[in-house]
Amino acid sequence: MIKKDSISKTEILSTSCKSEKININSTLIRTFLLDIAYVTLFLTKVLKTMFSSNFEFKEFLRQCYKIGYKSLPLLSVTGLILGLVLTIQSRPILIDFGAVSLLPSMVATSVIREMGPMITALICAGKIGSGMGAELGSMKVSEQIDAMEVSSTNPINFLVVTRVVAATLMIPLLVFYADAFSMLGSWLGSNIKGDISFVLFSSQAFSHITFLDFLPAIIKSFFFGSVIGLVGCYKGYNAGRGTASVGVAANSAVVVSSLLVIIVDLIAVQITDLIVL
Amino acid sequence: MNLKLKNIKSETLSSSNVHEIILEVNHLKKSFRDQEVLKDISFKLFEGENLVILGKSGSGKSVLVKCIVGLLKSDSGAISIFGKKSSSLNAKEFNELRQKIGFLFQSGALYDSMTVKENLEFPLRRMIKKLTENEISDKVNEVLENVGLKDALYKMPAQLSGGMQKRISLARTIAVDPIIMLYDEPTTGLDPITSDEISTLINEIQKKYKTSSIIITHDIKCALKTANRIIMLKDGEVYYEANVADFVHSDDSFIKSFFN
Ligand SMILES: Nc1ncnc2c1ncn2[C@@H]1O[C@H](COP(=O)(O)OP(=O)(O)OP(=O)(O)O)[C@@H](O)[C@H]1O
Numbered sequence: 455m456i457k458k459d460s461i462s463k464t465e466i467l468s469t470s471c472k473s474e475k476i477n478i479n480s481t482l483i484r485t486f487l488l489d490i491a492y493v494t495l496f497l498t499k500v501l502k503t504m505f506s507s508n509f510e511f512k513e514f515l516r517q518c519y520k521i522g523y524k525s526l527p528l529l530s531v532t533g534l535i536l537g538l539v540l541t542i543q544s545r546p547i548l549i550d551f552g553a554v555s556l557l558p559s560m561v562a563t564s565v566i567r568e569m570g571p572m573i574t575a576l577i578c579a580g581k582i583g584s585g586m587g588a589e590l591g592s593m594k595v596s597e598q599i600d601a602m603e604v605s606s607t608n609p610i611n612f613l614v615v616t617r618v619v620a621a622t623l624m625i626p627l628l629v630f631y632a633d634a635f636s637m638l639g640s641w642l643g644s645n646i647k648g649d650i651s652f653v654l655f656s657s658q659a660f661s662h663i664t665f666l667d668f669l670p671a672i673i674k675s676f677f678f679g680s681v682i683g684l685v686g687c688y689k690g691y692n693a694g695r696g697t698a699s700v701g702v703a704a705n706s707a708v709v710v711s712s713l714l715v716i717i718v719d720l721i722a723v724q725i726t727d728l729i730v731l
Numbered sequence: 732m733n734l735k736l737k738n739i740k741s742e743t744l745s746s747s748n749v750h751e752i753i754l755e756v757n758h759l760k761k762s763f764r765d766q767e768v769l770k771d772i773s774f775k776l777f778e779g780e781n782l783v784i785l786g787k788s789g790s791g792k793s794v795l796v797k798c799i800v801g802l803l804k805s806d807s808g809a810i811s812i813f814g815k816k817s818s819s820l821n822a823k824e825f826n827e828l829r830q831k832i833g834f835l836f837q838s839g840a841l842y843d844s845m846t847v848k849e850n851l852e853f854p855l856r857r858m859i860k861k862l863t864e865n866e867i868s869d870k871v872n873e874v875l876e877n878v879g880l881k882d883a884l885y886k887m888p889a890q891l892s893g894g895m896q897k898r899i900s901l902a903r904t905i906a907v908d909p910i911i912m913l914y915d916e917p918t919t920g921l922d923p924i925t926s927d928e929i930s931t932l933i934n935e936i937q938k939k940y941k942t943s944s945i946i947i948t949h950d951i952k953c954a955l956k957t958a959n960r961i962i963m964l965k966d967g968e969v970y971y972e973a974n975v976a977d978f979v980h981s982d983d984s985f986i987k988s989f990f991n
């Protein structure tokens with residue numbers, strides 16, 4: 455009797471677990487599909503506004519200052535350390551192969567093609583993406599976005615378009631800036647155990663760099679910028695009600711934009727590979 | 732339902748020279764998913780009057796005014812402002828109409844990345860495009876003086892107390908000379924003295940700018956001080972409508988409970 459009872463209980467339990475799983479799966483799919491729909495709607499709204507409304511130039515400049523200028527200290531430090539670390543790590547291996555003279559150009563290639571854009575984009579996803587998510591989220595929660603709307607101002611045009619355009623244009627510039635600091639860091643790194651003048655270092659570093667190393671990096675940096683701007687604004691602009699949703703918006707802005715940056719990078723590398731070969 | 736609903740004609744209103752209908756809401760419905768917030772709301776706002784809308788917290792008062800200014804879309808029903816159905820207007824026409832409506836947000840909604848001065852200039856620059864710098868600064872000073880906060884010009888909203896923020900927000904709303912004022916809980920969260928000041932301010936604005944106002948509140952003191960007419964919401968419908976004297980002497984238990 456007891457055994458039978460216990461069996462039937464586990465059976466019931468397992469079937470109920472199954473149905474719960476199915477339920478969870480179906481709600482997951484539902485929210486995923488809904489998310490895609492909302493994102494598409496948001497994107498079309500932003501694009502439509504971008505081409506149909508007057509551009510808010512003053513706010514755009516303010517955002518450029520915030521996104522570009524305010525990120526310089528952080529990127530100086532990160533860039534410098536990136537170059538330094540790359541150099542210190544690769545030096546022993548290159549010495550083993552007797553190819554230490556290739557060190558500058560190896561670091562330059564990896565920084566310009568991949569590390570510079572990637573690290574800059576990830577840092578900006580953290581700094582700028584979370585900033586946008588939190589700022590727009592708190593504006594939404596405290597009804598500031600509604601207040602804008604009743605003052606005859608299209609919040610998508612004033613808040614979102616300016617931020618997305620600013621991020622799209624500023625990230626490539628920041629990538630250049632970080633690249634330069636990485637090369638400086640690499641030169642410093644080469645001088646810890648060796649002795650190489652800056653002129654010699656630069657000529658060695660750039661001897662193998664062509665325009666085709668720069669171009670894909672610049673193009674993908676524009677995409678990184680727009681992804682960071684769009685995700686940050688989307689998350690902030692669509693924050694829920696209540697202050698807790700501000701934190702959620704900021705957090706998910708960072709997570710989603712970092713992930714998308716990596717995915718965009720993967721796609722960009724594949725495309726570059728196909729075209730250049 | 733609607734036991735005590737009275738049909739008040741404009742002549743019975745306390746201010747004698749009101750007659751024209753400025754704003755009319757007819758059978759308004761609004762739900763969020765399966766939550767029916769507004770079931771069937773109809774009322775009129777007459778020229779020059781202060782109409783107080785009372786109701787418990789969560790009864791949909793904020794939703795109602797947001798539907799009026801078009802921040803939320805109603806499910807059905809009609810809103811007419813100055814005789815024009817707002818659903819029949821295109822975006823540009825609706826924007827023009829909206830410039831005549833001032834909306835004081837429940838939370839104040841000051842832009843917290845801007846100073847008080849920039850906050851006040853924002854609607855002036857955007858809604859009345861042809862103002863000169865001098866006119867803008869004159870207007871900013873005038874409205875700040877009206878709300879008694881002349882020294883706050885260069886402060887950030889975070890440096891102001893809740894009551895001061897409400898008053899700056901009020902100043903920002905009246906800066907563009909609205910014809911209809913919608914106050915969403917102007918006195919909530921303020922001490923009795925400041926609440927009283929805000930109520931006085933509302934009456935002064937009514938007199939000075941000749942506005943017709945809807946005042947949403949659950950603060951009975953503010954309601955009695957500012958109202959020409961009172962509407963009570965309950966369960967998403969208009970439960971009671973009367974002038975102030977009738978309201979005070981009502982023996983309905985729900986209304987009486989508001990006084991305690
Ligand atoms: N944007 C929204 N999405 C979902 N539900 C909402 C939304 N806005 C309001 N509600 C719901 O509608 C109901 C009425 O809200 P509303 O803010 O109008 O209440 P209220 O009468 O203004 O209350 P209070 O006096 O506390 O301000 C609440 O239950 C709220 O949860």
Ligand SMILES: [Mg+2]
Nearest residue numbers: 792793837916
């Ligand atoms: Mg409310």
